[in-house]
Amino acid sequence: MSEVQNRSQIYVDGAWRDSAGTGRIEVLNPATEQVIAEVSAGDAADVQAAVAAARAAQPAWAALSGAERGDFLGRIAKEIEAEFADLTAVAVADVGMPVDVAGPIQVGVPLFQFSNFAQLAATLDEPPQEVGPSLVVEEPVGVVGAITPWNFPFFQVSLKVGAALAAGCTIVLKPSEVAPLLAYRLADVVDRIGLPAGVFNLVSGGPEVGAALSSHPDVDLLSFTGSTATGKKIAVAAAENTTRVALELGGKSATIVLDDADLQSAVADALGKCFLNSGQICIAQSRLLVPASKVAEVEALVQAIAPAFTPGDPTQSGVVTGPLVSQAQREKVLAHVERAVADGARVVVGGTPAPQETGFYVTPTVLTDVSPDSAIAQEEVFGPVLVILPYETDDDAVAIANNSAYGLSGGVWSADTDRALAVAKRLQTGMVNINSGQYNPAAPYGGYKASGYGREGGVEGLKEFLQTKTINYPAPAEG
Known part of the structure; x- marks a missing residue:
């Protein structure tokens, strides 16, 4: 072309x-x-x-x-x-x-x-x-x-x-x-x-x-x-x-990782579902809710897994993250990250423009020390930005996930699928993936609330x- x-x-x-x-x-x-x-x-x-x-x-x-x-x-x-x-x-x-x-x-x-x-x-x-x-x-x-x-x-x-x-x-x-x-x-x-x-x-x-x-x-x-x-x-x-x-x-979907989940699989899946299409996806699961006692372990896993999403030339096989669609979108995403850091968020990975000399690239970013009520946890970024949010109990996790104007997608990870299903049914959203569940093109999807x-x-x-x-x-x- x-x-x-x-x-x-x-x-x-x-x-x-x-x-x-x-x-x-x-x-x-x-x-x-x-x-x-x-x-x-x-x-x-x-x-x-x-x-x-x-x-x-x-x-x-x-x-x-x-x-x-x-x-x-x-x-x-x-x-x-x-x-x-x-x-x-x-x-x-x-x-x-x-x-x-x-x-x-x-x-x-x-x-x-x-x-x-x-x-x-x-x-x-x-x-x-x-x-x-x-x-x-x-x-x-x-x-x-x-x-x-x-x-x-x-x-x-x-x-x-x-x-x-x-x-x-x-x-x-x-x-x-x-x-x-x-x-x-x-x-x-x-x-x-x-x-x-x-x-x-x-x-x-x-x-x-x-x-x-x-x-x-x-x-x-x-x-x-x-x-x-x-x-x-x-x-x-x-x-x-x-x-x-x-x-x-729009959406601001949450993945809830319950305390019995396979943490490494859950984190890898969450990154994939947030960073797909460089985060430019309405069903992106851009909030990762994890037990407060496991936040440090999750951050370490993020740092280990995130390099797999390093941006590159989209015409080359093996690349999984490309550019954002425009300069305007790139500037919007970087502004979201800058504001979050100014508000006290801590960068686990990313947080900077990608090194490519041409193209509208942004390095996939994960932030922690974020309030559930902060702008970065409430507003749709539409870019490769994930926030980690801690919780104490299952009820607490559901409340944080539902604390959003949006309700388009979500996820629940647990070793007990019945427990995961019980949590999924409580989420105010039009679609929920359990564990590694994926979007099914034969099934309907759509939103609750402002979605x-x-x-x-x-x-x-x-x-x-x-x-x-x-x-x-x-x-x-x-x-």
Whole structure:
């Protein structure tokens, strides 16, 4: 990807066309700081055209059987599989995730999602539920506006596009302007397989496009993944038109290591789940809760294990930590660390800019001597920063973990899985991993509290794009 790509068009009504907006947005490779693409800075007129195309196409798309819609999704999946290596290279250049993990995560999980939604679409052909003299029918919501983030730009797109199309909805996608290239590649695939015109539309751009989509009266559902602050603004804008909203927002998740846990395994897993994608992950488990009597032992383990996460060139095999996505993100993360140290936190590892001369790198950082109420323990950093928090009892650990505005993910480590499950059930969060448990792409996930509402993935993720109708027949005559 040494040459600058020109992706200055948008995809509307089954064709690439020039944007009404005349601006261009440069896309940088976060490891080299070089411009790798230019995309259109769309505007409200582009959104209007895309929504109109989606509205016109929706009745015919909904009229297809679920199996027919699933066939299109299956074709998308096959194209992704055929281009797996190339798409992985795009992910490495666009996001900075190291190649060894970018393939299975940035491309492999979206491949699974499109394949899974292809199968789930066919289940919508099953007869409706009968409740006495009534039929309970599930129908597509209609036109979906999707606004997706830069950290997992293909994965988040696949969750929204795959589910919406399976449900019989049409969609207008606004990918992040920071990392839009995989969304453009999806539009190429959609065009190549002959998806009916207007079913999928892509408008690139910045806040103007997002605002126009959020406030559009012909959008029936807004699905957004991103920061809590932006999610609140989208919800307010959508409320003017009583538009349904699904929000997957920020997190400040906690791993609780109980006193009987395998400490070395727990610490290694916690570092991995915090530092994945350089910490730029909403479900990052960025608070590590350990028994107060074992804090020193945990700190020693952190110092021994952390070198495995030394940042490096994301194109090289064996590297597990790449750069942050932008200079702005890098500065934000370093500012969080500096403030925490000024407030009394002690650095166990990291705490400084990475030594690379180019690229938006930050050395993965672990802090201790941190108050559970401090900014570094309460605010989402969205970078490779973990805080160690001591506790005295299981009840104390649960209280500290739940002491957060967020509730997206979490973890519990224990030699006794029943004990771990009992603690997991008390956590106010949408997903909990027990011991080395991992994210399951076939299962739903989503947030409690300020982490949002609605679910993505699996059957529940599909149902976000459906609405329920009850059809009542006359009750049978008695006798």
